[in-house]
Amino acid sequence: MDDQKELWGKILAEIELNVSRANFLTLFKRTALLSLEGNVVTIAAPSTMIIDLLQRRFYEIIKRAVDKHTQMDASIIFAPKTIVATVEQAKESNMPLFEEEKPKTIGHLPRVRQDYTFENMAVSSSNQLAYVSATTVAKKPGQIYNPLFLYGPVGCGKTHLMQSIANEVFKNDNSKKILYITSEEFTNEVVESIRTNATAQMKRKFRNVDLLIIDDIQFIAGKEKIQEELFHTFNILVDNGSQIVLSSDRPPSEIQKVEKRLLSRFAGGLTVDIEQPDFELRTAILLIKAKKYGVGLSIEVAKIIAEKAQDARSLEGLLLRTITEAQAKGEEISEELANKLLGNKKDETIIVGSFHPDEIINNICTYYKVKPTQLKSSKRDAFLVKPRQVAMYILKKELGLTYVEIGNILGGRDHTTIMHGVEKVENLMGKTKLSEDISSISRLAVENVVDY
């Protein structure tokens, strides 16, 4: 194509010498070489009238020039066609009437699901504070809580809340620059920009937004260069009054291997904890999800399913399974069906997979700041008794060890001691402090596995 353009340019230069300036400008300027096949040369000109003149009056001149540059005996034909040299430019020219419509679809926000909005979020005491602060941030981005740091276990609705903020801000003012990204993607972008030597471009991208949302921030742990980049981005955005929203599975103070200065900035705005949805909320979530799938779900069935899982994602999985099963059998979604299908499914609250008892004891010791030897010793100081009983509980519940085995591990204690300890912790589980401790220890376990 470019060859043809160049060839035609040469031919035109030749022709220009042989015709008057007026003729050249009006007749030849807007011609182009359309194709060159064998010895047939097709020349495009914008109108039949121009073609008529070219053919009748300038054929000889054109042919001579063409023959000279193609070095053959060419036969020349003309085609009425407008070759717009500025096609590329034309695309950019404004047609606001037509562009106007684009922002109407929220699809403009990459990575953000349109159906995650505040309206379809179920709210109860476990996530009410988070919900209220998120709506406040969406109403007045960058003005009140900056940054907003949401943390909570999987499937408690962090992502839903954050995407709702993005959707709401966008709905209110679609000229706002919104960037939703996971910390993994952030890492990739930074790495990629360093690799391709395009850091300036990357910096511009992150530092020019009105709302930056980073999901699962805990994954930047141990990545120093990324943290540095985030630190600077953070400072600039806050200075510009742009809103930042972050999420993590634990509070800033518990994120390890992240620089202090960055952590203190994370905690500098509002830090809100979202708890695992309670039973009522789970039921409500199920009803909302069922509506989304266009399925009628009775409250009774929702309750049955809500008992079987803790986080919203598992709930959705169970719900889908129930729906699919009902459809496959051609039945209504009934209590019997749900019971039959999900009845034997255990409540998988804490963690899946097994660990060596020593690891768990190490974790417990790290958490309570005691030594394993102290834990296993015969001393019965109050600061040792609690960790020890927690250890009994976790070893029993998670590893399913027998009371005798646990007794052996913990320094040769009698199995009745262990039974008492487990029972005591079970009774205390209602108290939030202890159950929080236990879930923190479980998290530690998972994390250590990741580290290995």
Added chain:
Amino acid sequence: MKIVFLSSNLSAKLSFLNHAVSSRGQLPILSNFLLETKKGKFHISSTDLEMGIQTSIPANVEEEGKTTVPAKNFSELVSNLGEEKVTLSLSDQSLKLTTGKVKSAFQTTPAEEFPKLFEEKGEEVAQIKREVIDKKMGRVVFAAAVESSRPALSGILLQKAKGGYIAVATDGYRLSLQKNISIGEKGEVKDKDLLIPARLIKELISLKEEGDTLKMYVSEKSNQTIFEQGETLVVGRLIEAKFPEYEKIIPEEHNSKTSFSRQDLQNAVRICSVFARETANILKLSLKKDRIVISANTPSVGENTVDVEAKLEGEENEIAFNARYLSELLSNIEEDEMTFEMQGPFNSGVFRVVGDNDFLHLIMPIRVQE
């Protein structure tokens, strides 16, 4: 070449022929008329290479032949002759024009240098009534872009529809759409969309010629279209470009609809324009229950508001438009009763003519910072 004809017959056609005389005049031949005599008729043609016009008048042809003369001088002379019998005769390079009292001789350029307007007329695709061109196309053509880097916007899209064509034009800021352009009994609707230069349609509207029907021809081979009315042919080329997908931007819903008199609104727009001229021509329309309040202000000049009686259905609303777009729309509509529909200040507003579902015009609003 030698012919005799009545000067008034020719002078009636000259002003239209001059529309296609090249104004830039880079190529001298394009500022000439082509004069031809054939079979008892005197043909005159002009072209600027983009558009061509050919017309003919009855004449007493004594000897056939053809030549070209400078259009400007020739038209000026002929239009000042009054009602006279004119004899034209060509000898060597000189064209002699004589009446009872006047004797003049023009320097000519050989007819061979003049471009041929068309090879063949092409296929007849429509017979459009004169009033359809004047009224329905007139409501559409003004919305096309005059100068645009996008060729498609300088054209009118004729799109196949049941029993005729849909005509659409837009310059990217506003859009006019007219359905049911009837194509007559003999016409055959092209499956392919036709994009006709707006200039050509504007010329057709200004064409005064006998007969009440325009025949439209299309030759896809040479990418050309010809309109013929009476003795006059207007030749143009089809635009090869993709017209923007206009269907998508026509709003389907509205939450405010108001009916008003076009004349009243037009007056109000004229009055308010005085104060809008220096601030990007912005007029604000406030839709109230029983009226539309048009307002404009320029900090250095002043401000004013004009009430236009109207009947609102739905919510009260506000929107701002460029005054030029409003006044161009209002002056291209003949009917007096119109409606305006809108949904929020950021969505295009839609104007319609009451009792005519075939037409709509939409204008993109201006975002005004409060």
